[in-house]
Amino acid sequence: MARKLGAASTRGAEKERSIITPTSFAESLRQYRHAARLTLEQLAEASGVSARTLSDMERGRSTGPQHRTVTALAQALSLGEDDRKQFIDLARDGRLRDHWTRPTGLCELPRSVDDFTGRATELAWTDDFVRAGDAPGAAGVALITGAAGLGKTTFAVRAAHVLRPSFPDGVLFVDLFGMSPRPLTVDDALMHLLRALGTADRLMPHDLLERASLYRSLLRQRRVLVVLDNAGSEEQIRPILPGGGPSRALVTSRRLLAGLEGVHRLSLGPLPPVEAAELLTGIVAKRGSSDGGAAISELAQFCSGLPLALRIVGNRLVSRPAWPAAEFADRLADKERRLDQLRAGDLKVATAFGMSYEQLAVLARRVFRRLSLVPGRDFDADLADLSSPEEAGHWLRVNVDNWLGALRTAASGGRHSAVLDCAESMYWFSDRWMHAPHWHEVFTLGAEAAAALGDPARQATQLNSLAWVHLVPRDDPETTLRYTAQAMDLATRSGATAQIAWAHHNTGGALRRLGRLDEATASETQAAEMFKANGDIDAYCQCLGALGTCLRDAGHYAEALEQYLDLWALLNDDRSGMTPSIAAFTRPIALARVGECLGLLGHRTEAIIKLTEAISLMEQAQLPVPQARSLETLAALLADEGRTGESRQAYARAAEVFEAIGDTEAAGRCRDLATAPH
Structure with a gap:
């Protein structure tokens, strides 16, 4: 028995020596695994290390695995304290050899620039x-x-x-x-x-x-x-x-x-203006000359927060210490030459953009080139997905710099047909954004284009639009009458009966503003008859509303109310033939007129209800001009009813809307009434 134990002890010592002898981690792992009678798959399951990774270790492909991997293997192999220590040491030595024998210069990280700024x-x-x-x-x-x-x-x-x-x-x-x-x-x-x-x-x-x-x-x-x-x-x-x-x-x-x-x-986006100026200041500080802060800020602004452009500008200034920064800013001010100036040695903004451009398909390149003609600072892709007048109106408001700039470019290039088409297409939108300052220019360019094309009927259309501009947004009835006279003459000579009717309608509005109510009523009546005969129910309804306003201004409140109620019934009649969008646009205005007449007749409670509903509809339809006027009327009625708090709120809201449309006089008046003692 003793002899058997001794033999077993000897075999154990020989086994231990055979495992300790190896000088590489790969050899050690292989022998410990064999001694434990484990396959690669069994050791993988016990340790949580994949069989593929274990195979790479034993073949010497991975000579220095991570410490947690080695300790997991030692535990799975049930190594004693000494064996465990040597096993871990061999792995550590392998990691050190990997570190010092790894080929240098392969996939090395580039240096970081010293003047890195922001981010x-x-x-x-x-x-x-x-x-x-x-x-x-x-x-x-x-x-x-x-x-x-x-x-x-x-x-x-x-x-x-x-x-x-x-x-x-x-x-x-x-x-x-x-x-x-x-x-x-x-x-x-x-x-x-x-x-x-x-x-x-x-x-x-x-x-x-x-x-x-x-x-x-x-x-x-x-x-x-x-x-x-x-x-x-x-x-x-x-x-x-x-x-x-x-x-x-x-x-x-x-x-x-x-x-x-x-x-x-x-x-990643552009650098904010402060960080852009800071980066440029840090670069040019190397040239040892002082540059005015204003010039540096201007240069940074021209670079639009683009680090590559800022780097190029800074490098060019550093390479020419005697070159004033202000002079370089003057060069960059020329938008047509700016891209050519943004180059320094092998650094070129144009090259960076060119690489992206070359990746585009032929059709995409054509679109990109055409986008360069867009005159505004920005553009978006929403124009390709407009499904309603509301979406189109939103796009036109947001991108006014682009379409108006395009119109100006076309006019200066003598593209009269395109200019006239654009001006005519803006007619519907001008009613929805009547306080915008662009309409006089749009319709003037349209009238000039029609004259250049020798088309008096379409010229009369543009002159009637100019008459509207001076009647509604600008409140200048005398100028309105001059435009309607020109429109009437051209429309009569060319037989454009629709434009004759519009000239009568605009004339009626101007005469009413001047207090010439009998003449205004006659003009509006003639316009209404012509529109009705032509089957233009949309324009006919506008004339009915205008006639109601003439009656109201003349003090015939009951007759005016009756006229507005007839109009209201027509607007809500699905069989009337009105264009739904025109009816939706006109409905809140007609409802507000009903409320005004009720108030003038002493029915203040009913008037307040109608005006409140009309104002809500106007806000939804984005009609700020009539909304502001209706708010002021509502505020006065609330004050007469002793509802002081609500009146103040209505006056304050009216002041905000008047301010938004640029009517500072009305805004000040309503603001004073909102804070005045009652």
Whole structure:
């Protein structure tokens, strides 16, 4: 028995010596696994380390796995204290050899610029991304997107330098050349990264899937930050993203790469004006001459917060110390030559934009070139998706600089037909935005274009529109009468009966404003008869309303109320033949007139109800001019009823709307009444 125990002891000692002898981690792991009588799959299940990774370790592909991986293996192998210590030490030695023998200069991170400015919020975002990435199941990829020249690469490099202490196993950088005619292939990108991670060429898999698998397994064992700059597509970067573990990736791209799932996204925008000026000031400080703050601010403004443009401007000034910044600002003031000035050596804003342009399809390039003709500062894509007059009206308000600038450009270029078509198409919208200051110019250009085309009927239309401008928004009835006289003459000579009727209608409005009520009634009656004969029910209803107003101004309140109630019934009759949008536009105005007449007849309670409803409808339809006047009428009725608080609120609201439409006199009057003692 003793002899058997002794023999067993001897065999145990020999087994221990055979395991301790190896000098590499790979050999040690293989012998400990064999001694434990475990297959790769069994050890993988016991330790939580994949069989593929274990195989790479035993073959020497991974000579220095991470500490937590090694301790998990030691526990699964049930190693004693001494064996465990030596096992862990061999892995640590392997990691050190990996670090010092890794080929230098491969995928090295570029230097960070000394004068990097701003982006504090965005840098904090990348720090949060790294910290959040430690949570189970969190995405290990941050995607930084933005247009050309916004400094995505500079920002990503800066962030990587700041984050370097959090990645003890290294920071790697690869330019994918996504916007160039020949982007870096996935095969080549993986080869560069694997070499940087210490994989010898003789061990480099030839198959793409195997190469990507090896890359992910190496990242899973280490804490590495990979910066993938200038990605061109989802397909280009999917195989080179970390597949889990402690490693992280920062990806930059001009494209949104919307197909990437489960990534953190950061959209980089222009620098704010203060930071833009600060960056430019920091760059030009190197040239040793003092530049006026005003000139620097102006230069920064011309660069529109674009870091590339700011860098170019700063570098040009630094390279020519005697060149005044103000002189350079004068050059950049010329919009037609600005892009040519934004170049310094191999840095060119035009080149950055050109790379994106070259990626576009032929049709998209044509659209891009035509967009350059848009005269406003900004434009949007909403014009391609307008489904109602309300949406069209919203677009016209937001993009007034663009369509009005286009109209001016067409007029200066002698494109009379286009100008006239545009002016005529704005007729419906002018009623909805009557307080806008542009209508006199729009319809003047239209009238001039019609005259140049020798079309008196269409010229009469534009002159009637100008008469409306001076009647409603400008409240200048004398000028209105001059335009209606011209319109009447042209319309009569050309036989344009519709424009003759409109001239009578506008004349009636001007005469009423001048207190010539009998003449106004005659003109409006003649216009109403002509519109009715022509079957223009929309215009006929406007004349009915105008006749009611003449009766009201003449003090015939009961007759005026009857006229407005007839109009109200017609507006709500589905068989009337009115255009629904015109009826919806006219309805709140007619209802307000009913309320006014009720108030004048002493029926204040009913009047307040009608006016309140009308004002609500006007706000929905965006009719601020009649809304402001109705609010003032409502406020007076509320005051007469002793409802002081409500009256003050109505006057205050009327003041706000009058202020918004530019009627400062009426705004001041209502503001005074809102605060006056009662």
